[in-house]
Amino acid sequence: MDKKIISVVVPCYNESEALPYFFEALDKVISSMQEFDFEAIYIDDGSKDETLNILRERAAKDCKTRYVSFSRNFGKEAGMLAGLKESKGDFVCIMDADLQDPPALLPQMMRILTDKKCDSVATRRGNRKGEPVVRSFFAKCFYKLINRISKIEMVPGARDYRLMTRRMVDSVLSLTEYNRFSKGIFSWVGFKTEWLCYENVKRVAGKTKWSFWGLFKYSLECIVAFSTAPLALSSLCGFLMFFLSVIGAIAIIIRKLVDTASSINGWSSLICVILFVGGLQLLCVGILGQYLSKTYMETKNRPQYIIAETEKDNPNEEIK
Numbered sequence: 305m306d307k308k309i310i311s312v313v314v315p316c317y318n319e320s321e322a323l324p325y326f327f328e329a330l331d332k333v334i335s336s337m338q339e340f341d342f343e344a345i346y347i348d349d350g351s352k353d354e355t356l357n358i359l360r361e362r363a364a365k366d367c368k369t370r371y372v373s374f375s376r377n378f379g380k381e382a383g384m385l386a387g388l389k390e391s392k393g394d395f396v397c398i399m400d401a402d403l404q405d406p407p408a409l410l411p412q413m414m415r416i417l418t419d420k421k422c423d424s425v426a427t428r429r430g431n432r433k434g435e436p437v438v439r440s441f442f443a444k445c446f447y448k449l450i451n452r453i454s455k456i457e458m459v460p461g462a463r464d465y466r467l468m469t470r471r472m473v474d475s476v477l478s479l480t481e482y483n484r485f486s487k488g489i490f491s492w493v494g495f496k497t498e499w500l501c502y503e504n505v506k507r508v509a510g511k512t513k514w515s516f517w518g519l520f521k522y523s524l525e526c527i528v529a530f531s532t533a534p535l536a537l538s539s540l541c542g543f544l545m546f547f548l549s550v551i552g553a554i555a556i557i558i559r560k561l562v563d564t565a566s567s568i569n570g571w572s573s574l575i576c577v578i579l580f581v582g583g584l585q586l587l588c589v590g591i592l593g594q595y596l597s598k599t600y601m602e603t604k605n606r607p608q609y610i611i612a613e614t615e616k617d618n619p620n621e622e623i624k
């Protein structure tokens with residue numbers, strides 16, 4: 305019987321320092337899983353360092369290594385999508401290049417997948433050790449919020465590191481949206497998922513690509529992609545303001561009728577109300593704008609990434 309193939313998808317952005325360690329760790333895992341064939345697909349996400357050269361060299365030496373190089377940096381989401389599209393395996397595993405998703409967990413994930421007969425084994429960090437306190441705090445708030453306002457379940461501390469069956473990968477690929485938030489998409493497509501918890505590991509070399517602002521924008525993207533609650537909230541605010549203003553107007557009329565001598569005063573409070581309502585309106589327009597801008601990007605139908613080079617453009621002979 306033919307061996308089943310596992311495709312390992314690795315998004316890489318400026319990972320020249322981490323890649324040698326990653327190759328070593330992956331090779332170890334591959335040799336410990338002789339019952340499977342492997343293909344490793346590295347996605348060079350427009351790196352500015354030596355990442356692409358390292359991948360070219362590796363692909364020249366090892367026929368199981370494939371790579372896709374983007375024309376510029378398109379982000380990790382685009383990288384994962386490209387990897388899933390390129391993958392040919394019966395199982396696909398996405399993992400980071402910095403060893404924060406330890407490849408050594410793969411045999412255990414495969415065991416769970418076959419024993420529990422599920423379509424996906426996902427991983428989550430048991431703790432956030434080594435992460436800035438402010439970042440952990442906002443991450444916790446974000447998960448609480450999104451789980452409350454969205455129908456899909458977002459598991460706190462979930463990583464993108466997961467092993468999937470081909471039918472799950474095909475379902476993920478059937479979602480063609482431009483603004484992608486993979487953790488949400490994996491949850492949205494359904495299928496039985498088992499969770500594996502592991503201790504947070506520090507990145508082996510190099511620096512994280514995520515700034516606080518980047519993470520903030522990413523979380524907004526998730527909220528807009530998987531919930532329309534903010535829109536409902538802005539309508540609710542509008543309705544409440546309308547209701548309050550009607551009550552206010554009635555109160556003023558009654559007061560005028562009862563006490564004809566008094567003039568209505570209180571300019572400062574009036575200004576406060578005007579500013580409050582103005583602010584609220586801007587907030588609601590802003591929320592609307594978020595959805596509109598996402599819809600705008602979707603209707604443009606642009607590709608999520610552009611490929612500049614793959615291992616096929618760089619045949620082994622040229623380098624040897």
Ligand code: UDP
Pocket residue numbers: 314315316317318319349377378379380383399400401402404507511512513514
């Ligand atoms: N990555 C990428 N494109 C980007 C940013 C990151 O392909 O624009 C890759 C990166 O090379 C790494 C993975 O995504 O393999 C996770 O990135 P990072 O370690 O910086 O994120 P963190 O682990 O700090 O969340």
Ligand code: MG
Pocket residue numbers: 400402404507512
């Ligand atoms: Mg990392």
